[in-house]
Each structure stands twice: as structure tokens, then as C-alpha cells.
Amino acid sequence: xxxxxxxxxxxxxxxxxxxxxxxxxxxxxxxxxxxxxxxxxxxxxxxxxxxxxxxxxxxxxxxxxxxxxxxxxxxxxxxxxxxxxxxxxxxxxxxxxxxxxxxxxxxxxxxxxxxxxxxxxxxxxxxxxxxxxxxxxxxxxxxxxxxxxxxxxxxxxxxxxxxxxxxxxxxxxxxxxxxxxxxxxxxxxxxxxxxxxxxxxxxxxxxxxxxxxxxxxxxxxxxxxxxxxxxxxxxxxxxxxxxxxxxxxxxxxxxxxxxxxxxxxxxxxxxxxxxxxxxxxxxxxxxxxxxxxxxxxxxxxxxxxxxxxxxxxxxxxxxxxxxxxxxxxxxxxxxxxxxxxxxxxxxxxxxxxxxxxxxxxxxxxxxxxxxxx
Amino acid sequence: xxxxxxxxxxxxxxxxxxxxxxxxxxxxxxxxxxxxxxxxxxxxxxxxxxxxxxxxxxxxxxxxxxxxxxxxxxxxxxxxxxxxxxxxxxxxxxxxxxxxxxxxxxxxxxxxxxxxxxxxxxxxxxxxxxxxxxxxxxxxxxxxxxxxxxxxxxxxxxxxxxxxxxxxxxxxxxxxxxxxxxxxxxxxxxxxxxxxxxxxxxxxxxxxxxxxxxxxxxxxxxxxxxxxxxxxxxxxxxxxxxxxxxxxxxxxxxxxx
Numbered sequence: 051x052x053x054x055x056x057x058x059x060x061x062x063x064x065x066x067x068x069x070x071x072x073x074x075x076x077x078x079x080x081x082x083x084x085x086x087x088x089x090x091x092x093x094x095x096x097x098x099x100x101x102x103x104x105x106x107x108x109x110x111x112x113x114x115x116x117x118x119x120x121x122x123x124x125x126x127x128x129x130x131x132x133x134x135x136x137x138x139x140x141x142x143x144x145x146x147x148x149x150x151x152x153x154x155x156x157x158x159x160x161x162x163x164x165x166x167x168x169x170x171x172x173x174x175x176x177x178x179x180x181x182x183x184x185x186x187x188x189x190x191x192x193x194x195x196x197x198x199x200x201x202x203x204x205x206x207x208x209x210x211x212x213x214x215x216x217x218x219x220x221x222x223x224x225x226x227x228x229x230x231x232x233x234x235x236x237x238x239x240x241x242x243x244x245x246x247x248x249x250x251x252x253x254x255x256x257x258x259x260x261x262x263x264x265x266x267x268x269x270x271x272x273x274x275x276x277x278x279x280x281x282x283x284x285x286x287x288x289x290x291x292x293x294x295x296x297x298x299x300x301x302x303x304x305x306x307x308x309x310x311x312x313x314x315x316x317x318x319x320x321x322x323x324x325x326x327x328x329x330x331x332x333x334x335x336x337x338x339x340x341x342x343x344x345x346x347x348x349x350x351x352x353x354x355x356x357x358x359x360x361x362x363x364x365x366x367x368x369x370x371x372x373x374x375x376x377x378x379x380x381x382x383x384x385x386x387x388x389x390x391x392x393x394x395x396x397x398x399x400x401x402x403x404x405x406x407x408x409x410x411x412x413x414x415x416x417x418x419x420x421x422x423x
Numbered sequence: 424x425x426x427x428x429x430x431x432x433x434x435x436x437x438x439x440x441x442x443x444x445x446x447x448x449x450x451x452x453x454x455x456x457x458x459x460x461x462x463x464x465x466x467x468x469x470x471x472x473x474x475x476x477x478x479x480x481x482x483x484x485x486x487x488x489x490x491x492x493x494x495x496x497x498x499x500x501x502x503x504x505x506x507x508x509x510x511x512x513x514x515x516x517x518x519x520x521x522x523x524x525x526x527x528x529x530x531x532x533x534x535x536x537x538x539x540x541x542x543x544x545x546x547x548x549x550x551x552x553x554x555x556x557x558x559x560x561x562x563x564x565x566x567x568x569x570x571x572x573x574x575x576x577x578x579x580x581x582x583x584x585x586x587x588x589x590x591x592x593x594x595x596x597x598x599x600x601x602x603x604x605x606x607x608x609x610x611x612x613x614x615x616x617x618x619x620x621x622x623x624x625x626x627x628x629x630x631x632x633x634x635x636x637x638x639x640x641x642x643x644x645x646x647x648x649x650x651x652x653x654x655x656x657x658x659x660x661x662x663x664x665x666x667x668x669x670x671x672x673x674x675x676x677x678x679x680x
Contacts, residue, residue: 269538271539272522279515285496288497288530289526
């Protein structure tokens with residue numbers, strides 16, 4: 051971990067700098083609130099969710115080398131899992147069984163959603179075991195769409211998902227009896243709801259980072275990388291490629307599922323349009339742009355791509371108004387333009403991502419050295 | 424006599440209508456160095472792939488270490504004690520030499536997801552033992568200096584040695600080498616020969632495909648010759664060299680004669 055924290059390869063961060071970083075992250079919502087306004091804290095909350103998603107996908111794509119274009123489906127599974135079990139909605143589908151809906155505790159739903167999403171991961175993995183690269187990408191893309199379309203259409207014959215209208219009035223998350231949906235005062239510090247969610251998401255993100263890190267430097271992580279590098283050689287070395295690929299899909303899906311429950315609890319509302327193909331591609335871009343296989347690169351990628359559209363939304367119109375007196379380009383189209391340009395530039399100048407993993411970096415360095423020779 | 428380590432009887436392998444192997448029977452005794460030679464396209468690599476589980480045989484019987492295998496998966500055979508190298512080197516290119524060998528330890532270690540997450544005492548011990556063993560093997564094949572180098576940046580000869588170290592890491596009973604000396608110069612071939620003899624002296628049975636006749640003759644206890652998917656000769660090197668069928672296979676035969 052220390053090695054990864056110092057991309058220059060020189061100094062290692064001391065305990066002091068780590069404590070400093072930790073304190074900075076803790077103060078972040080307050081600083082954002084004071085400088086940019088409360089809306090930005092909410093944006094930071096979403097950025098945290100994206101980071102978790104990107105880290106989950108990094109296990110599948112970055113470690114095991116399985117290109118997954120339907121990853122958002124697991125996020126959807128998690129979100130709908132809590133939406134159904136933590137809202138009055140089930141009363142519509144089964145009025146006799148659940149007259150008020152099923153209001154399970156969020157903390158009970160998280161492990162359930164993780165297991166369910168993991169199960170869906172295996173379900174996706176099992177038929178695609180023989181596929182690689184483009185072919186795998188197409189099948190996973192189809193899987194992602196199937197889940198979304200199911201969510202869109204499962205309002206008949208039994209209204210399970212409420213179709214395109216989505217499920218609303220989802221119970222807010224509460225912790226030790228304290229609802230995160232209202233401003234709370236803890237030890238004399240006033241914490242608005244968005245701050246509370248920020249800390250909750252931060253905790254989960256930290257857990258995801260921890261799990262990723264431990265897996266990366268383990269027998270399982272090495273086996274995944276062996277499969278990524280050469281599947282035939284891996285199986286000849288005694289690696290059960292079937293089980294390990296399923297495990298990668300399941301682990302990645304679990305991360306997605308957990309962030310889905312957080313999303314549902316935070317928003318209080320889910321609908322199928324949050325889980326479009328574009329979202330899957332966005333998460334994949336976070337992984338690729340940031341630095342496939344490197345946890346810190348993926349975090350950076352998630353942060354950048356989650357914040358970029360918001361920065362544009364808040365700056366493009368005022369800027370144009372000031373310069374030209376009218377809005378020439380709307381922020382949404384500029385977003386895609388800049389996004390595309392950023393991808394091209396990164397792929398041209400930093401093909402291994404903005405913050406590549408140590409191995410990929412060395413690889414590029416030696417390639418350059420070889421070119422010079 | 425004890426039961427042979429590996430025994431094939433009447434093995435056949437077809438690809439569509441093409442018969443790559445037919446009626447191949449051979450046995451490899453424990454502790455010997457067994458050579459497999461033959462002209463190009465004779466089916467040597469196919470036989471290798473059958474023995475290591477990459478191909479499933481269509482006919483015949485396959486016994487290894489007292490057990491019969493019908494359609495074994497490669498990882499299953501690695502578990503049983505067959506390790507191999509590849510004709511066109513297949514290392515984990517973007518991992519370091521040490522990591523490559525540690526992946527070879529996978530099949531003899533146990534830590535799962537929970538071990539990885541908790542990093543408990545047994546996992547830590549296992550990890551330490553794997554690292555140590557991997558380093559030891561790198562030293563054994565003579566490339567320990569390069570342990571932090573990416574596999575793809577090693578020289579050709581070092582890559583060949585790394586493949587052997589990785590195969591040895593699985594604690595094999597049978598080490599199967601597919602053209603280990605291909606592309607090597609005389610000095611490198613000589614040191615490879617010394618290495619293989621040393622591996623055999625530790626009790627590991629070695630089987631190799633090779634084109635370098637001098638190496639085969641100087642190294643192998645017994646040799647089998649394949650031609651058009653059939654075994655045409657087997658025996659000690661000197662005998663095989665005199666065998667008219669072998670001479671015909673390699674040099675061609677005058678139809679008029």
C-alpha cells in the first residue's frame with residue numbers, strides 16, 4: 051500500500067501524512083459546504099458511490115481481465131433489493147402478505163443484497179466462461195440490458211418493480227437509531243443529512259478499498275492475474291479457471307450490490323433509467339481512465355468522472371453568459387465533447403491510465419527504453 | 424517391476440476427420456528422462472497436450488500415478504502432479520518473475536477469500552512459504568537476480584528457465600518440457616542439460632520433446648519416435664538411432680528401393 055501511495059517511487063508517506071490525509075477527508079464535507087454550498091456535498095456523496103462501483107468493476111476487469119459492459123446491473127440489483135424490502139411498495143404487489151410493505155432494516159438488507167448480487171454475478175459468469183474480450187463484452191452488455199428491461203417491465207402481471215415510474219418512499223438509512231435523513235447534532239457538531247451520508251459512504255468505500263487491497267496481494271489475486279495474462283498457462287499451473295472467474299464476477303457484483311443499496315437509501319427513489327448502458331460505460335471509463343488494476347488510480351478516475359459533469363454544469367453557463375452574453379453550448383453536450391476528448395488524450399499520452407498500476411508503469415517505461423535502444 | 428508413472432495405451436486423438444494420434448501406447452518409468460522425437464507434424468505436441476489435459480483424448484487409456492483419467496481438466500492433472508512448459512513460451516508476461524513462480528505454488532496452497540481478507544496466521548505463513556519457495560526455485564534455475572523483473576522483459580533463455588521454475592513450483596512428479604532447447608545456443612543448451620539432469624536427480628521424472636538430437640541422445644534414458652501420429656520406435660537412444668523406420672521417417676525412403 052505504501053508503495054502504491056508514492057507513484058514517484060521515492061518517498062513513502064509517513065504515519066503523520068496519513069493522519070493528515072485522513073483529517074482532510076473528514077473535514078471535506080464541511081469545507082465543501084462552506085466554500086461551494088450544500089449541493090456540492092451531495093455531489094461528493096455520489097462520487098463516493100461511483101468510486102465503490104469503479105473499485106468493484108476493477109476486480110473483474112482490472113484483476114481478472116474480464117471485460118464487463120453490464121456491470122451497472124449489479125448496482126440495480128442491490129438498489130432494487132433495498133427499494134423492495136425497505137419501502138411500502140410491496141403492499142401493492144402482495145397486499146395480503148405485506149399490508150404496509152416490508153420494512154427491513156438497511157443493515158439486514160446490505161448482506162442480503164451483497165449475496166443476491168453475488169448470485170447474479172455467478173449467473174452472468176456461468177454462461178460466459180468460455181468467452182473472452184469482445185465476445186464477453188457483448189454478452190455482459192446484453193445481461194445489463196436484460197436486467198434494466200426487467201425492472202422496466204416487471205409491473206405486470208404482479209407489480210413488482212412499478213415499471214418506469216420506479217419505487218419511491220424508500221426508508222432512509224439509519225444508524226444506531228439515528229436517521230441519516232435529518233440534521234443531527236453529535237457532540238455539539240451540527241451534521242446535515244448529506245454530511246452524514248458522506249461519512250457512511252466513506253466508511254463503505256474504505257471497506258471496499260481494504261478488501262480490494264487484500265485480494266490484490268493474495269493467492270486469489272495472483273490467480274486472477276494469471277488468468278488475465280494467459281488462461282491456458284494458468285490452468286496448466288493448476289488454477290481452476292472456472293471457479294476463479296466465477297469468484298471474480300461474484301466479488302465484483304457484491305461491491306456493486308452494496309453500493310446499490312446505499313444509492314437506494316440515499317435517494318429514497320429508484321427507477322430503471324438510473325441503470326442504463328451509459329452508466330456501465332461510465333464506470334468502465336473510470337477504471338480505464340484512472341488506471342486499470344491500481345486501486346488509487348481507479349479512485350482518482352471515479353472522482354474525476356463523477357465531478358466533471360457537475361463542474362461543467364456549474365461553470366459553463368455562467369462563463370458563456372459573462373463572455374458572450376448568451377448560452378451558445380449547453381453543458382450537457384459540452385460534457386460529452388470534453389469527455390470524449392479527455393478519453394482520447396489519456397489514451398494517447400497515458401495509455402495505462404492517469405495513475406497506472408506499478409506493473410503497467412514499469413511495462414511502459416521499459417517499452418520506452420526499448421524504443422530508444 | 425514397479426508400476427510406471429505414466430502409461431498410455433491405444434491413445435487416439437482426432438480433429439474432425441484428421442487423425443493426429445492413433446494407437447499410441449507408451450509408458451514412462453519413475454525417475455527417468457524420456458524423450459519424444461519425430462519429424463514436424465508428427466503429433467508430438469498433440470500428445471503433450473493430451474497428457475497435460477489441454478486436449479481430451481478420443482480413444483485409449485491414460486493412467487498416471489496409479490489412477491486412470493478419461494477427460495481430465497488441465498488443473499486437475501497439475502494437482503495430480505504433471506507440470507509442463509510450452510513450446511512458444513507462455514509466461515504471465517506482465518507479472519514479475521517471482522509472481523510467476525508463486526502462481527505455480529497456487530495448486531499446493533489453500534488460502535481462499537477469507538484468508539486473503541483476514542490475513543490470519545496460517546495465511547501469512549503460507550504466503551511467506553510460497554515466497555521463499557519461489558525465490559529458492561529462481562535461485563535453482565539461476566535467475567534469482569531478476570526476481571523483480573517482468574517476465575516479458577527477461578531474455579529468451581531466462582524466460583525458458585522461468586517456465587521451468589514455475590512448473591517446478593507445482594511440486595510435480597512428471598515435468599513435461601515442450602522443446603526446452605529451441606532457439607538456444609550450444610552453451611545454453613549445455614547448461615540446460617545440466618539443469619535437467621539435476622532435476623531428475625531430485626526424483627522428478629522428466630519428459631521432453633526436442634529437435635536437438637545431440638541433446639536427446641546425451642540426456643534421455645529412453646526415446647520414443649512419432650511419425651504421422653503413430654509411435655514407430657521406442658528404446659534407448661542408440662538403438663533408436665539405428666532403427667530403419669526412424670531413418671526412413673527422418674530422411675525419407677526411396678520408393679523404388
